[in-house]
Amino acid sequence: MEDRTETSTPRLLNLPSETLLPILSHLNFDDLKRCSEVCRHLNELTNDDALWKQQCHIHFLLQTCPKEITWKQQFLNYFTDYGCCIEQYKKVRLAWNKIEEIIQTLDRQLAPQLNGPATEDEIRAAESRMGCRFPDDLRCSLKLHNGQSEEGFGLCGCITVSSYFQSEKLLDCDIMANFFMEGGGKALGCVPISFCNMARCSQLLAILPTGGFELGQVFYLVPDSRSDEDFDQFITASSYAEWITELADSLSDVFPKIQGSHFRFVNDPSCVAVTDEVFTVKVATCFIADLSSVHPPNFQYSYRITMSMAADASRDLSCQLETRHWVITDEDGREEYVDGPGVVGEFPTMTPGSEYSWVSCTAFSTTYGNMKGYFSMRNLKTGDRVNIECPCFHMKCLPYEHAQQRRERLLELKKEV
Numbered sequence: 001m002e003d004r005t006e007t008s009t010p011r012l013l014n015l016p017s018e019t020l021l022p023i024l025s026h027l028n029f030d031d032l033k034r035c036s037e038v039c040r041h042l043n044e045l046t047n048d049d050a051l052w053k054q055q056c057h058i059h060f061l062l063q064t065c066p067k068e069i070t071w072k073q074q075f076l077n078y079f080t081d082y083g084c085c086i087e088q089y090k091k092v093r094l095a096w097n098k099i100e101e102i103i104q105t106l107d108r109q110l111a112p113q114l115n116g117p118a119t120e121d122e123i124r125a126a127e128s129r130m131g132c133r134f135p136d137d138l139r140c141s142l143k144l145h146n147g148q149s150e151e152g153f154g155l156c157g158c159i160t161v162s163s164y165f166q167s168e169k170l171l172d173c174d175i176m177a178n179f180f181m182e183g184g185g186k187a188l189g190c191v192p193i194s195f196c197n198m199a200r201c202s203q204l205l206a207i208l209p210t211g212g213f214e215l216g217q218v219f220y221l222v223p224d225s226r227s228d229e230d231f232d233q234f235i236t237a238s239s240y241a242e243w244i245t246e247l248a249d250s251l252s253d254v255f256p257k258i259q260g261s262h263f264r265f266v267n268d269p270s271c272v273a274v275t276d277e278v279f280t281v282k283v284a285t286c287f288i289a290d291l292s293s294v295h296p297p298n299f300q301y302s303y304r305i306t307m308s309m310a311a312d313a314s315r316d317l318s319c320q321l322e323t324r325h326w327v328i329t330d331e332d333g334r335e336e337y338v339d340g341p342g343v344v345g346e347f348p349t350m351t352p353g354s355e356y357s358w359v360s361c362t363a364f365s366t367t368y369g370n371m372k373g374y375f376s377m378r379n380l381k382t383g384d385r386v387n388i389e390c391p392c393f394h395m396k397c398l399p400y401e402h403a404q405q406r407r408e409r410l411l412e413l414k415k416e417v
Helices: 017-024 030-037 042-045 049-060 071-106 120-129 136-142 175-184 238-251 403-416
Strands: 158-161 164-167 190-196 201-207 219-225 233-238 266-275 278-287 301-310 318-328 336-341 355-364 368-379 385-396
Touching: 017 042, 017 049, 030 042, 030 049, 049 071, 049 175, 071 136, 120 175, 136 238, 158 355, 175 190, 190 403, 201 238, 219 238, 233 238, 233 403, 238 355, 278 385, 301 368, 301 385, 355 368
Parallel strands: none
Antiparallel strands: 158 164, 190 201, 201 219, 219 233, 266 278, 278 301, 301 355, 318 336, 318 368, 368 385
């Protein structure tokens, strides 16, 4: 029988460096650290800068490194700042990359309103006052931008209906802590992440179970008419990371810019109607959680209609709007017919290349509803009537939770305790 001694047994460390390095490239940063403590040879190999360049890209999305430091030092610097929230960093950073790009290219007025990063000491001071810790994804975001300044419009997009105007700004960690300690947040187990001074509304983030909310959930609180002390909630996201990601996507793909600010209208690309290959009507909608309620069921929406006439159309087809005609249908199939002169009190004229937009509102007692119809126009030359079609546009409220559901969750928590 062949005698196989220990020295003849293949060992990982006997492999050449050019073979070991590709193997090490499959390890995470914490595994690389453990390997560096095994022996001098592995310590030397795990210091290879190409390995740490890869770790910088994977975890912190870094593409460049200052010439005066190594990639490993670059990784350690970022890990010092973001190591506590490294699992959330990539998603939150990608969202902020998108937001920063949009601001720089399309809305530079917002750029100076974004605060710089919060320091670890500032975040810990806020957490010390609250006696609890911010979620990792929120901490990560605060370390990139610590809210907004008080000037100008809010990053969350504007909503306007008649005399109502909403423009929520992102809050800094100090204001969050103030609300938690003095504004009822401790009892709710929530901190505000946005606030509008004019509408006095805010989106809250559940960070403790004391209020019965799902941890990490972002939502609007709305009064429950059945009790003076209870609130229902419209849910905007299941986590802060999801919330900031959806905001970034909305800024880049959805929110239109109107008169110098982004508005929170959701554009459905399929919601377009073309009449006679000349007139185009598009509709975008917005659910207004702050004006809505679950009890009683009253779901408020704003919608923006844009009518345009093709630039190459004949001037003989120019016309002026006279009346509007709507068929409004709720989730139960109930229909309401509405006719009236003009739109928002105006009678716009359409000529080749012209465009006219207006904002109006509606409400449903069901969680879904739609509207469709047409606009009756009068040809300026012949006096003939022309009907311009408006596409069917859909309105669906945010998911919500009843106050009773939250009370039941609190009871279950108390039983577990």
